[in-house]
Amino acid sequence: MENSGRCGAFDVIVIGAGVMGSSTAYQTAKRGLTTLLLEQFDFLHHRGSSHGESRTIRATYPEDYYSEMVLESTRLWEQAEAEIGYKVYFKTRQLDVGPSDNKSLLAVVNSCRRNSIPVKVLTRDEVLDDFSGVFRLPEDWIGVVTEHGGVIKPTKAVSMFQTLGLRNGAVLKDNAEVMDISKDGETNEIVVFAGDGEKYRCRKCVITAGAWTGKLVKKVRGLDLPIQPLETGVYYWKINEGHEGKFTFESGFPTFASYGEPYIYGTPSFEFPRLVKVPVHSGRACEPEDRAWASPAAMVEAAREWIRGRFGDLVDADKPVMTQSCMYSMTPDEDFVIDFLGGEFGEDVVVCGGFSGHGFKMAPVVGRVAAEMVASGKAEGVDLTRFKVGRFEGNCKGNVKEFNEQVKSH
Numbered sequence: 001m002e003n004s005g006r007c008g009a010f011d012v013i014v015i016g017a018g019v020m021g022s023s024t025a026y027q028t029a030k031r032g033l034t035t036l037l038l039e040q041f042d043f044l045h046h047r048g049s050s051h052g053e054s055r056t057i058r059a060t061y062p063e064d065y066y067s068e069m070v071l072e073s074t075r076l077w078e079q080a081e082a083e084i085g086y087k088v089y090f091k092t093r094q095l096d097v098g099p100s101d102n103k104s105l106l107a108v109v110n111s112c113r114r115n116s117i118p119v120k121v122l123t124r125d126e127v128l129d130d131f132s133g134v135f136r137l138p139e140d141w142i143g144v145v146t147e148h149g150g151v152i153k154p155t156k157a158v159s160m161f162q163t164l165g166l167r168n169g170a171v172l173k174d175n176a177e178v179m180d181i182s183k184d185g186e187t188n189e190i191v192v193f194a195g196d197g198e199k200y201r202c203r204k205c206v207i208t209a210g211a212w213t214g215k216l217v218k219k220v221r222g223l224d225l226p227i228q229p230l231e232t233g234v235y236y237w238k239i240n241e242g243h244e245g246k247f248t249f250e251s252g253f254p255t256f257a258s259y260g261e262p263y264i265y266g267t268p269s270f271e272f273p274r275l276v277k278v279p280v281h282s283g284r285a286c287e288p289e290d291r292a293w294a295s296p297a298a299m300v301e302a303a304r305e306w307i308r309g310r311f312g313d314l315v316d317a318d319k320p321v322m323t324q325s326c327m328y329s330m331t332p333d334e335d336f337v338i339d340f341l342g343g344e345f346g347e348d349v350v351v352c353g354g355f356s357g358h359g360f361k362m363a364p365v366v367g368r369v370a371a372e373m374v375a376s377g378k379a380e381g382v383d384l385t386r387f388k389v390g391r392f393e394g395n396c397k398g399n400v401k402e403f404n405e406q407v408k409s410h
């Protein structure tokens with residue numbers, strides 16, 4: 001059966017209703033483009049990358065281009081909140097800690113200074129004083145503090161973008177797996193084939209298929225895009241009695257990242273009383289449909305050791321009391337893919353993927369950029385050079401970085 005928008009084909013079909021697709025559908029609908037958002041599973045499912053209770057937003061990136069995007073995203077998160085009338089973004093300070101000679105951490109400080117992001121570099125004693133005596137750093141470690149931290153509520157944020165999309169006239173359809181896309185040579189339209197035999201037509205299409213992006217792009221264009229799904233875990237730990245207050249927003253507990261091996265991150269005690277989230281920024285290569293739904297023991301052990309060392313007797317490091325499974329979509333250089341698909345599709349299909357475990361905070365700006373790409377063929381304000389599909393041609397590592405990758409594969 002064939003489906004179309006108000007006047008024939010939809011202006012835009014967005015494939016994948018995670019945070020990137022939902023944000024994109026909201027942005028295209030807001031521009032008056034007839035929009036269809038297709039999702040293979042139930043809306044707000046837990047099998048991709050955008051579900052759960054908390055994501056960190058921070059402007060502390062070693063690369064300038066990400067810091068700039070975070071600043072725009074921050075404004076767009078607030079704008080979306082104002083439109084919907086509830087909060088998904090809760091501000092706090094961001095604390096980055098690590099050895100004083102860690103290249104990535106030093107690059108973060110320089111990037112903040114170049115981007116006029118106020119940043120303070122603290123000694124280990126100052127970190128202890130400034131954060132209620134919680135973070136116990138080794139002697140040669142430093143702390144880097146900015147005001148641009150915070151927590152975003154992921155499932156609530158995806159739901160917000162979907163609701164805003166609907167309010168602006170988008171059509172949303174779940175349990176609609178896209179099997180293929182082709183170009184109609186006569187009408188120049190894009191034809192989207194769904195698993196249930198439905199066929200949809202559009203002028204432009206955006207692929208935001210998360211960990212399934214490589215598979216779909218391969219099917220549609222025969223292109224091997226190096227996006228590797230990685231299964232990772234979120235760990236919640238019990239705060240020992242009497243210390244709960246030190247880990248809250250109210251006490252000034254920050255969102256944080258600990259550089260080096262292992263790379264650890266965390267958020268204030270917020271979503272579940274008396275629990276603090278401390279996961280490891282790594283995972284195990286997987287197929288999205290063939291996951292262990294559990295973390296390698298080495299990852300849990302790395303988090304446990306870190307907690308013992310940094311939080312001492314404030315947190316019970318025996319074992320996480322709750323774990324959740326999630327997927328990263330890794331590119332070899334940990335940079336995003338935001339580009340036209342090319343080939344027979346030219347500039348009619350945009351692909352946004354490979355968010356490499358750090359994309360959530362950027363969803364508003366990714367949606368804005370994707371919407372501009374389909375509306376006018378180019379996006380203002382973000383330099384997309386490093387996000388090109390073609391960077392992997394004859395160069396499997398992609399962009400050259402001066403510092404080590406952050407996500408480790410187990």
Ligand SMILES: Cc1cc2nc3c(=O)[nH]c(=O)nc-3n(C[C@H](O)[C@H](O)[C@H](O)COP(=O)(O)OP(=O)(O)OC[C@H]3O[C@@H](n4cnc5c(N)ncnc54)[C@H](O)[C@@H]3O)c2cc1C
Nearest residue numbers: 016018019020040048049050056178210326355359360361
């Ligand atoms: C544990 C964890 C912690 C993270 N922490 C942070 C953080 O602190 N800060 C941060 O900024 N980022 C973080 N991230 C990364 C961030 O969550 C992801 O970058 C982001 O959610 C990616 O969104 P997405 O829309 O690209 O993918 P997804 O959310 O997976 O969405 C893709 C959607 O496409 C659908 N789909 C796929 N194929 C098809 C098809 N053929 N037809 C129809 N639908 C299809 C899928 O079902 C899915 O719903 C974290 C990720 C994880 C897993």
